[in-house]
Amino acid sequence: MSVASLKVNGRVHNLDVDPKCPLLYVLRDNLELTNPRFGCGVGQCGACTVLVDNRAVRSCQLTVANAAGREIVTLEGLETNGKPHPVQAAFIAEQTFQCGYCLNGWVLTAKALLDKNPHPTDAEMRRSFESLVCRCGSHVGIFAAIRRASESAKRSA
Amino acid sequence: MPPKLEISRREFVKDAGGLLIGFSLADSGIVPRVLAAAPAETITAPSPSRLDSWLHIDKEGLVHVFTGKAEIGMGVSTAYAQIVAEELDVPLNRVVMVMGDTSVTTNQGGVGGSTSIMLGAKPLRNASANARYMLMQMASQRLGVPADQLEVKDGVVRVKGDASKSVAYAELASAGDLNDTLKVSGDGFALNVQGPGKPKDPSEYSIVGKPVPREDLPPKILGRYKYVTDVRVPGMLHGRVIRPSGVGATFVNVDETAAKAVPGFVKTVVKENFVGVVAENEWAAIQAAKALRVTWTEPKQAFPEQQDLYAHMRSVPVKASRETLKRGDVDVALASAAKKVEASYEFPFQSHATMGPGCAVADVRPGGITTVWSGGQKPHELQKGYAQLLRVPVDTVRVVWVEDAGSYGRPGFEDTGADAVLLSAATGKPVRVQWMREDMTAWGTKGPAVICDLAAALDAQGEATAVRFTSRAFSGGETHFRPGDAGNYLGAQLTGIPNTSGVDEFAQWGAESAPYAFQNIHAMAHVVPAFYDSASPLRTTHLRDPEGPATSFATESFMDEIAAATGADPVEFRFKHLDDARAKAVLTAATQKAGWDTRPSPKKAATESDIAKGRGIGLSTRNGTYVGTVAEVEVNRKTGAVRVTRFVCAHDCGLIINPEALRTTIEANLIQSISRSLKEEVTFNRSNVTSVDWVTYPVARASDVPDRVDVILINHPELPSTGAGEPSSRAVAAAIANAVFDATGARVRQAPLTPARVKAALDALRSA
Numbered sequence: 042m043s044v045a046s047l048k049v050n051g052r053v054h055n056l057d058v059d060p061k062c063p064l065l066y067v068l069r070d071n072l073e074l075t076n077p078r079f080g081c082g083v084g085q086c087g088a089c090t091v092l093v094d095n096r097a098v099r100s101c102q103l104t105v106a107n108a109a110g111r112e113i114v115t116l117e118g119l120e121t122n123g124k125p126h127p128v129q130a131a132f133i134a135e136q137t138f139q140c141g142y143c144l145n146g147w148v149l150t151a152k153a154l155l156d157k158n159p160h161p162t163d164a165e166m167r168r169s170f171e172s173l174v175c176r177c178g179s180h181v182g183i184f185a186a187i188r189r190a191s192e193s194a195k196r197s198a
Numbered sequence: 199m200p201p202k203l204e205i206s207r208r209e210f211v212k213d214a215g216g217l218l219i220g221f222s223l224a225d226s227g228i229v230p231r232v233l234a235a236a237p238a239e240t241i242t243a244p245s246p247s248r249l250d251s252w253l254h255i256d257k258e259g260l261v262h263v264f265t266g267k268a269e270i271g272m273g274v275s276t277a278y279a280q281i282v283a284e285e286l287d288v289p290l291n292r293v294v295m296v297m298g299d300t301s302v303t304t305n306q307g308g309v310g311g312s313t314s315i316m317l318g319a320k321p322l323r324n325a326s327a328n329a330r331y332m333l334m335q336m337a338s339q340r341l342g343v344p345a346d347q348l349e350v351k352d353g354v355v356r357v358k359g360d361a362s363k364s365v366a367y368a369e370l371a372s373a374g375d376l377n378d379t380l381k382v383s384g385d386g387f388a389l390n391v392q393g394p395g396k397p398k399d400p401s402e403y404s405i406v407g408k409p410v411p412r413e414d415l416p417p418k419i420l421g422r423y424k425y426v427t428d429v430r431v432p433g434m435l436h437g438r439v440i441r442p443s444g445v446g447a448t449f450v451n452v453d454e455t456a457a458k459a460v461p462g463f464v465k466t467v468v469k470e471n472f473v474g475v476v477a478e479n480e481w482a483a484i485q486a487a488k489a490l491r492v493t494w495t496e497p498k499q500a501f502p503e504q505q506d507l508y509a510h511m512r513s514v515p516v517k518a519s520r521e522t523l524k525r526g527d528v529d530v531a532l533a534s535a536a537k538k539v540e541a542s543y544e545f546p547f548q549s550h551a552t553m554g555p556g557c558a559v560a561d562v563r564p565g566g567i568t569t570v571w572s573g574g575q576k577p578h579e580l581q582k583g584y585a586q587l588l589r590v591p592v593d594t595v596r597v598v599w600v601e602d603a604g605s606y607g608r609p610g611f612e613d614t615g616a617d618a619v620l621l622s623a624a625t626g627k628p629v630r631v632q633w634m635r636e637d638m639t640a641w642g643t644k645g646p647a648v649i650c651d652l653a654a655a656l657d658a659q660g661e662a663t664a665v666r667f668t669s670r671a672f673s674g675g676e677t678h679f680r681p682g683d684a685g686n687y688l689g690a691q692l693t694g695i696p697n698t699s700g701v702d703e704f705a706q707w708g709a710e711s712a713p714y715a716f717q718n719i720h721a722m723a724h725v726v727p728a729f730y731d732s733a734s735p736l737r738t739t740h741l742r743d744p745e746g747p748a749t750s751f752a753t754e755s756f757m758d759e760i761a762a763a764t765g766a767d768p769v770e771f772r773f774k775h776l777d778d779a780r781a782k783a784v785l786t787a788a789t790q791k792a793g794w795d796t797r798p799s800p801k802k803a804a805t806e807s808d809i810a811k812g813r814g815i816g817l818s819t820r821n822g823t824y825v826g827t828v829a830e831v832e833v834n835r836k837t838g839a840v841r842v843t844r845f846v847c848a849h850d851c852g853l854i855i856n857p858e859a860l861r862t863t864i865e866a867n868l869i870q871s872i873s874r875s876l877k878e879e880v881t882f883n884r885s886n887v888t889s890v891d892w893v894t895y896p897v898a899r900a901s902d903v904p905d906r907v908d909v910i911l912i913n914h915p916e917l918p919s920t921g922a923g924e925p926s927s928r929a930v931a932a933a934i935a936n937a938v939f940d941a942t943g944a945r946v947r948q949a950p951l952t953p954a955r956v957k958a959a960l961d962a963l964r965s966a
Binding site for chain 1: 272316414430553601634858859868870871884899944
């Protein structure tokens, strides 16, 4: 055990945890941030996605040691002043997802993609999301939500 | 209802000290409503004959609705709220749904068979109508005006034409309880209640039928939703299970040395062949499970080699048989046929492979109340089963349904709950268990492999006069079919409890799934025996639309094969053999929207390019729901890769409660069905399932999603609602296979339509 300093959703936490422990379990069990979810534990599905320095990262594959000192944002930290992030608002407007267990991956990957590339083509979108699983098959709504978020960024630009 | 329980129910909805299990639109749809889950002194399921077992109006006018059903992500909780709000004339945001807690909800058979709206909504609608009736009687007394001169708006009863005279439901309900007695009929899915209050005529609806946003989505997307994975109980430990090295392997011994060195390790639990480990936190449990050195005996070679699966199914003596259709004399027609068409179709084992592996929390309290939090779709069955596993009375066990990671039948969440019960009982502490990915994909329950043989007789004029259907399949329910039987559960079977929970469920083409009016028709279904009767990773039970996609892949592909043999357009051929107006209507709607090009298949391509395009049709009927699906595909002739570029799906399930939730449910079902049609096949060797993760059990990804999906909803307010969760998965595989045939002339009769299979069919065509 050793003390790791993790900055999550703007707050710094000093934690006495196994530095080899994947970030996922520390977020869920030590910090009670339960939105990153265990899907496969081997980086194949994206259910555990968090933003690390605004890149979508699988928290089951990132050790606490490697997460220390970086800017970590979970789904919980996406709202500002109680206002949903535009990407979240777009997903709500499109009534996307069935069970929703996978959605940390889609919402946070979409956020990271649109920050970098506000108006992705259909092919760029598919490429960015190819590594994510949605077992319920809500992809049609997911794509519609991302297009909507992209459009709303266009309007407000 | 006994006063004690009434108090506990009141406390239940008031107390904010426990766990979330319900949601309220009262909180702007944003904040999950927190409901107490603290164990009561006694656990007695409410009697369905009591009106207040179904709903309760509190002094703020919130309507708390209690149902034994669960929300599995298709919007049933929102649809129920619409139905209750409609009958009571209260705003939708005044309705709070409480679902699937065995201590406060009646046993409605849980979720299954796409019956939540078709059957499960009936008692809620009737109870609400009776609550309204009763409230009107009370208001009539209070206001001194006959009930027929009263009207209700937004939960306030007013005298017609005199707005000054009014009384709110909240005021009436707090003065006297809604404790009327209702007449009960049926049980399980069919449980219903009736009283003097009559539901509204659909022509009066103002909330039912509206595309109301789903109440569970904002909390999910904003990160405020709690799944069963997020349940936390004071003093809770974390468990993991270690499965045998293969089917039939038995426990020899365990070396705990390395596991004990893991900080936070608590205990290894061994009960016959059930092995688990418990630790103080989740990471410790995962590490300890990996570190445990378990020695097993050699597994049995209970399975054939994978490539011999269908040959095995054909050669093994059948276990049970059922004739499901007989009209005319198929044998005579086939014997005298001018031409015969024959084909066989094969559909593999498929895995639930839910997004997250199953999770459950159990707090076993010997001599007290045991509570299990589970995402299993049938909480009242689990209550009985877990009670038997613990050898305690049923009324000392409370199962609280909390949503898990997607549910398409009986995915094994039920088994995870049993694992949690076993580990909690062994440690004397509440234990949370989540399976690892391989526990879910390899050891979770499976949908059965199915073979269908079809034959048709054509007369001298080329008319189809007879069709014969014969299936050979593993039972759709080798386990999980005896409510209350501990032998349902994998963990229990590993402890030595025999699996007596199976039934013979047939892959059948029955009257309701075969709408075609052939002069002679005969359908037989045979069940082949399970490979291994206990704790098998290839044990079968319900996976979304059990056997439907497999039998429909066969029958709807075969309809196209007959059409092709007679030189007919596949849609026109179906029309010729259909009497049912609703079946015809979905075909018409789908093909019109798709711009169906009427001609026989395959398409005559002028030049043979690398990418071949085609269109296919699939028609399905399921318990009164009709679906017509057009698939448009691109087939890469070089690689055999199939991509669905467009779906058009026309869907008729009678009266629609919420068109938006229905549309998104169908859209998602179509994509999941692309996955099952093109990708999903459980792989195995002689002793183990070798599909263990998302690489070895691939599912649809972003690149597989069609460019366009059109869903056409046909509403029939004059007809009762039928199911919608499953029917649109039924004919997708056939629609795709028919489109591949249309594009290339190659007929693929084995699912999934992987590039290798399609390539083989294309090669065979060329060399023919």
